[in-house]
Each structure stands twice: as structure tokens, then as C-alpha cells.
Amino acid sequence: MSTQIHPQQGVAGVARLIGADREFLWHSWSPSGTAGRAGMVVTGGRGCEVTTADGRTFLDARAGMFNATLGYGRTDVVDAMHAQALQLPTYTLTQAATVPAIELARRIAGLTGEPDLSRTFFCHSGSEANETAVKVARQFHALNGDAGRRTILTLADGYHGSTLATAAMSQIPAARDGSEPLPAGFVHAASPRCAQCAARRPHRTCEVPGPEAIEQALLAAGPETVAAIVLEPVLGVAGVWPLPAGYLRRVRELCDEYGVLLVLDEVMTGIGRTGAWFGYQHHVITPDIVTLCKGLGAAYATISSVTVRQSVFEAFAADPLLGGLRHGFTTGGHAVACAGALAVLDAVEREDLVAGAARTGALLLERLSKLRELPEVHDVRGVGLLLAVEFTTLEQAARVEEAMAVDGVLARLQGAAVTLAPPLVLTSEQAGRIADCLERAALAAGGDR
Numbered sequence: 001m002s003t004q005i006h007p008q009q010g011v012a013g014v015a016r017l018i019g020a021d022r023e024f025l026w027h028s029w030s031p032s033g034t035a036g037r038a039g040m041v042v043t044g045g046r047g048c049e050v051t052t053a054d055g056r057t058f059l060d061a062r063a064g065m066f067n068a069t070l071g072y073g074r075t076d077v078v079d080a081m082h083a084q085a086l087q088l089p090t091y092t093l094t095q096a097a098t099v100p101a102i103e104l105a106r107r108i109a110g111l112t113g114e115p116d117l118s119r120t121f122f123c124h125s126g127s128e129a130n131e132t133a134v135k136v137a138r139q140f141h142a143l144n145g146d147a148g149r150r151t152i153l154t155l156a157d158g159y160h161g162s163t164l165a166t167a168a169m170s171q172i173p174a175a176r177d178g179s180e181p182l183p184a185g186f187v188h189a190a191s192p193r194c195a196q197c198a199a200r201r202p203h204r205t206c207e208v209p210g211p212e213a214i215e216q217a218l219l220a221a222g223p224e225t226v227a228a229i230v231l232e233p234v235l236g237v238a239g240v241w242p243l244p245a246g247y248l249r250r251v252r253e254l255c256d257e258y259g260v261l262l263v264l265d266e267v268m269t270g271i272g273r274t275g276a277w278f279g280y281q282h283h284v285i286t287p288d289i290v291t292l293c294k295g296l297g298a299a300y301a302t303i304s305s306v307t308v309r310q311s312v313f314e315a316f317a318a319d320p321l322l323g324g325l326r327h328g329f330t331t332g333g334h335a336v337a338c339a340g341a342l343a344v345l346d347a348v349e350r351e352d353l354v355a356g357a358a359r360t361g362a363l364l365l366e367r368l369s370k371l372r373e374l375p376e377v378h379d380v381r382g383v384g385l386l387l388a389v390e391f392t393t394l395e396q397a398a399r400v401e402e403a404m405a406v407d408g409v410l411a412r413l414q415g416a417a418v419t420l421a422p423p424l425v426l427t428s429e430q431a432g433r434i435a436d437c438l439e440r441a442a443l444a445a446g447g448d449r
């Protein structure tokens with residue numbers, strides 16, 4: 001016999017729901033992420049707000065997991081997915097094509113700003129997209145007669161996913177610990193962030209490792225053995241650290257000099273989050289491969305993408321053995337997900353949300369920057385609608401994030417940083433509400449000083 005649990009069952013029903021959550025559902029990155037914390041069972045959403053089974057409403061300043069860029073309750077996206085599901089749920093892209101997959105690949109090619117960066121492979125998650133990029137880079141070099149190029153170089157504080165290979169691309173302990181042995185062939189360079197700054201001053205004035213750290217790691221590995229350098233334009237999970245000006249330009253030069261592919265992981269930053277379609281567009285460089293996920297599906301569609309230069313693709317097209325890529329997923333590029341992503345891109349264009357993210361993000365950053373005057377605020381940083389307020393201790397940051405939730409605003413705790421990545425449809429009034437709430441919480445966190 002099964003028990004049907006429905007949120008509209010009153011206090012007893014909600015308690016049963018929370019009980020069943022605690023008993024049966026295994027949360028990602030648990031136990032810290034469980035719904036058990038204040039019984040957070042989300043049952044609905046409208047605009048930038050979500051509601052819970054016990055009737056609370058929150059302004060979602062973290063857009064779920066930084067992915068609900070259009071907010072909630074978007075009938076335009078849902079209608080497009082519904083129509084596609086009735087027309088054709090999907091068909092394997094191994095033996096055929098579907099109209100939404102063709103259209104979405106074409107649209108992404110148009111957004112990269114680079115005519116040559118235009119061939120797209122679809123997967124489901126950010127981890128899959130980055131793992132695909134690793135395999136593409138290695139297979140590319142092998143097909144070019146350079147099979148010695150196996151090594152993947154990343155930043156120590158980068159985060160690229162939770163599969164085995166993408167876990168090996170990070171040195172963040174939470175991404176790796178307990179899963180060893182991780183695959184060989186991954187090396188790391190020191191990140192352009194201040195890891196442990198004891199001084200009471202903004203990190204902007206700290207000395208941080210520059211692109212020479214990448215060059216050193218490249219030379220140490222042996223440049224002729226390196227297949228690709230994989231970077232996030234903003235170190236997101238590490239606490240929102242935008243790469244410094246000039247950094248990516250220098251890495252691009254190194255890649256060109258040593259014949260290494262440059263892969264940009266835009267899983268978090270892509271599709272408007274930073275106030276540009278792609279984060280790399282702030283740096284005026286072009287990668288060889290770029291991955292997307294969160295903003296592409298915008299929490300409606302489970303989809304990610306890997307877009308490569310035509311010159312990379314051509315090595316596969318010329319492959320005499322299998323005639324192409326040795327890689328694929330049964331439902332990668334699912335037609336319903338592609339239809340959803342196309343509707344997302346339509347909405348981002350129609351509502352001018354990329355420029356909107358730049359505008360509202362600048363407003364929010366300006367408001368938050370005033371918090372630097374508080375002794376417990378160590379740094380305020382970010383780009384577009386991807387922002388962080390870093391506190392001097394982890395405990396202060398945890399108290400602030402908790403107090404904000406009690407006050408009706410959901411932020412994310414990443415180390416000692418409270419990070420914000422609200423939907424791109426955020427209004428300036430809502431941005432003000434987030435800043436007010438964070439300020440109140442920060443002042444309260446310092447109440448015992």
C-alpha cells in the first residue's frame with residue numbers, strides 16, 4: 001500500500017511530507033543540503049519567489065542552484081516543451097536529428113560571437129558537458145597524430161562537476177574526498193584568488209597568483225603532454241572570484257604557443273549571468289571549446305552543451321575509423337529539453353535580460369559595496385548577477401545566510417562567502433530588498449562585537 005502525500009494536507013500533511021523526505025530522499029551534497037533544515041520543501045514558484053509546503057514565501061536570490069534564470073511559472077517555456085512533447089518527445093541524435101536540436105545548435109552558434117565556434121554537442125548536466133569536453137580534447141589530439149597529449153590542466157579552486165573525471169579537475173576537498181582513486185591525467189595550477197588573507201582589507205589589494213601559475217604548471221607537466229586547459233571565467237563554487245583583467249588573454253596566448261586547447265566552463269556563467277551572453281566576452285578572447293548548462297535550461301530543461309570550433313570538429317569528421325566522436329548519451333539533446341532551451345533563449349533576447357543582468361547586477365553590487373565598512377565584511381565582489389559578500393569567518397557567513405532565510409531571502413553559503421545569483425528577471429526593487437536583507441543580517445551577525 002502506498003501513502004499519497006500532498007502539500008495541501010494541512011499541518012499534519014506537511015509533517016508527513018518532511019518525515020518522508022528525511023526517511024526516503026537522498027539529497028545531493030548531503031547532509032548539509034537536506035530539506036530538513038527548517039523543513040524546506042519547495043512546492044511552487046512565481047517570478048523570483050518560491051513557496052514551501054508550510055506556506056512560506058522566499059525571494060530566491062540564488063535562483064535554485066544559480067540556474068532558474070527566468071524565474072518560476074514561465075508559461076512560454078512550459079508551452080514550448082509541452083508542444084514538443086506531443087509532437088515528438090525525442091529521437092536519438094546518434095542516428096538522426098530533431099528539429100529543436102538543429103535549431104538550438106544553430107542559435108548557440110549565433111551567440112558565441114565567433115563564426116568558427118559553432119559546432120554543438122548536447123548532454124544533460126554541467127558535469128557531463130565538462131567530461132565530454134575532456135574526451136573531445138583528448139580524442140582531437142589523438143586524431144591529429146598527437147596522442148601524447150592527455151593531461152588536463154585546471155585551477156586548484158575550480159569546480160567542474162561531480163563525476164569522477166570532473167572531480168579530478170578540482171582540488172576542492174568536498175569535490176574529491178572519499179571517491180579516490182580519481183582518474184589520472186589531471187594537474188592543477190594555483191588560482192587567482194587570495195586563499196587565506198588575514199589582513200582586514202579587500203582582496204583587490206592582495207597579491208594573487210596570475211597566469212604565470214598556469215604557465216609554470218604547463219611547463220612542469222611538459223607542454224607537449226597537455227591536451228587542454230579548462231577554466232571558469234568566474235571561479236563560482238570557490239566563492240565567486242572573477243578572473244582578473246588580462247588573465248584569460250595571457251592563457252589564450254599560452255594555449256596558442258604550446259598547441260593546447262582552451263576550454264571555458266561556462267556552466268554557471270553562460271547565457272547572461274555575468275551581463276554578457278558568455279563570461280569570456282568580457283575578456284575579448286575566443287575559447288576552442290565552451291560548455292553551458294545552468295542558464296541554458298533555466299531550471300525548466302535538463303540540458304547542457306559543448307560547443308567547439310569547426311577546426312576541432314573537422315578532425316573528427318576526417319576520422320577514418322569510426323567517423324567521429326566515441327561518446328554519446330541515449331537522451332542527450334532531448335528534443336523537449338532543446339525546445340525548452342530555445343524558448344529560454346527567446347525570452348532572454350525578447351526581455352533584454354543580458355543587459356538587464358549587467359544593469360541590475362551593477363546596482364546590487366553598488367549597494368552591497370557599502371557593507372565593506374562593516375568590520376565583519378572582508379570583501380564584496382562579482383560581475384553581473386553573480387555576486388559574493390565575504391565575511392571574516394565562516395561562522396559569520398553562516399549566521400548571515402541563516403538570518404536572511406528567516407527574513408525571507410534565500411542566498412547561498414560558499415565557505416565564508418554569502419553568494420547571490422538571483423534570476424535575471426530580478427527587478428531593481430527586488431535587488432534593493434536583497435541588499436536591505438543582507439545588510440540587516442550582516443549588522444545582526446556583528447551584534448556581539
Ligand code: PLP
Pocket residue numbers: 125126127128130159160161162232236237265266267268293
Ligand atoms: N561547472 C561549474 C562551473 C559549475 O558551477 C557546476 C555546478 O555548479 C558544474 C560544472 C557542474 O554542473 P552539474 O551540477 O549540472 O553537473
